[in-house]
Amino acid sequence: MSTNPNDVNSAAAPFFWTEQGLRVLDQRLLPGQVAYEVFDSAAGVAEAIATMRVRGAPAIGIAAAFGVVLGARVRYRENPADWRAALEQDMKILAASRPTAVNLFWALERMGAALDDIQGDPYPPLLALAQQIHDDDLAANHRMGELGADLVQGSSGLLTHCNTGSLATGGYGTALGVVRSAYRRGVKNIYAGETRPWLQGARLTVWELNQDRIPATLIADSAAAWLMKSGAVQWVIVGADRIAANGDAANKIGTYSLAVLARQHGVRFMVVAPTSTVDWNTANGEAIEIEQRDPRELLPECYLAQDSVIKGWNPVFDVTPAHLIDAIVTERGVVLNPSVDAMRAIRG
Ligand SMILES: CSC[C@H]1O[C@H](OP(=O)(O)O)[C@H](O)[C@@H]1O
Numbered sequence: 001m002s003t004n005p006n007d008v009n010s011a012a013a014p015f016f017w018t019e020q021g022l023r024v025l026d027q028r029l030l031p032g033q034v035a036y037e038v039f040d041s042a043a044g045v046a047e048a049i050a051t052m053r054v055r056g057a058p059a060i061g062i063a064a065a066f067g068v069v070l071g072a073r074v075r076y077r078e079n080p081a082d083w084r085a086a087l088e089q090d091m092k093i094l095a096a097s098r099p100t101a102v103n104l105f106w107a108l109e110r111m112g113a114a115l116d117d118i119q120g121d122p123y124p125p126l127l128a129l130a131q132q133i134h135d136d137d138l139a140a141n142h143r144m145g146e147l148g149a150d151l152v153q154g155s156s157g158l159l160t161h162c163n164t165g166s167l168a169t170g171g172y173g174t175a176l177g178v179v180r181s182a183y184r185r186g187v188k189n190i191y192a193g194e195t196r197p198w199l200q201g202a203r204l205t206v207w208e209l210n211q212d213r214i215p216a217t218l219i220a221d222s223a224a225a226w227l228m229k230s231g232a233v234q235w236v237i238v239g240a241d242r243i244a245a246n247g248d249a250a251n252k253i254g255t256y257s258l259a260v261l262a263r264q265h266g267v268r269f270m271v272v273a274p275t276s277t278v279d280w281n282t283a284n285g286e287a288i289e290i291e292q293r294d295p296r297e298l299l300p301e302c303y304l305a306q307d308s309v310i311k312g313w314n315p316v317f318d319v320t321p322a323h324l325i326d327a328i329v330t331e332r333g334v335v336l337n338p339s340v341d342a343m344r345a346i347r348g
Pocket residue numbers: 055056057058161162163164165168169174175200238239240241251252253316
């Protein structure tokens with residue numbers, strides 16, 4: 001199987017569409033196991049998203065689009081004359097799978113808007129639309145990769161956080177797409193933060209880079225400040241799950257602290273995300289819902305006992321204010337020093 005990040009059939013692809021259903025790579029098991037499960041219903045895809053078998057804002061949106069396709073196939077078979085109401089219930093289940101990544105709701109809105117024009121069997125047109133959403137995301141990632149690489153040209157080191165590669169998108173990646181493009185242009189010192197507690201960096205990002213034979217250095221999240229103080233990196237490059245209209249960006253927990261540290265050390269800070277991640281209806285970061293996941297993803301086993309007095313607090317995103325962001329890179333262009341006015345340049 002190809003590991004070419006340009007190829008959606010690379011080992012790092014988060015899922016593949018098959019006639020049986022959406023074949024999902026279970027990212028909870030990486031890097032130790034490359035294991036797939038086929039989901040053949042909307043509820044099944046919602047479960048795959050909620051449990052983080054598939055994760056990453058763009059990948060969540062694309063998976064949800066295929067979830068709508070699966071729901072339409074089931075509902076039309078059940079009742080060819082009246083399938084839409086049941087499908088809309090399926091779409092509500094998909095919408096409830098995770099709250100922060102706006103790509104989920106953007107994809108469901110695009111699929112929902114197509115229902116009015118459908119005559120007869122909804123499966124073929126909805127499958128074509130889901131595949132278009134997937135293809136568009138891959139194309140956007142390559143465009144953003146080049147735009148971001150233009151900005152970091154000449155840098156010696158980059159630090160990234162979480163996983164924003166092929167595993168989190170339609171292929172190639174957002175922030176990790178910039179890293180891939182920058183590496184090809186000569187930026188050789190790539191650092192990846194482990195990204196506790198789910199370890200997207202330690203388990204997923206360095207796995208992807210190793211598949212691509214791109215040398216990288218894994219660091220503990222707590223080593224980021226010391227790395228920046230050493231002068232080894234000139235940019236911190238991250239993804240996003242939801243960008244508000246003023247440029248405030250929600251991303252994996254730990255991103256905000258990296259932005260504060262970057263400003264302290266004169267390191268520039270880049271957010272890379274397709275415009276499907278921009279939520280024009282949310283004025284600023286204060287209004288972004290931050291997902292709280294089960295503390296059991298954080299707490300050592302011994303503190304899960306009934307008599308334990310130890311709890312966990314497990315917000316899995318935080319919000320970086322626009323004033324700490326030097327550049328937001330999208331497929332429609334780059335927003336330098338983001339603000340409400342500056343963001344208008346990328347609004348379709
Ligand atoms: C390009 S992926 C964007 C975003 O999604 C990740 O979150 P999760 O792994 O919880 O789905 C992370 O915040 C990435 O930066």
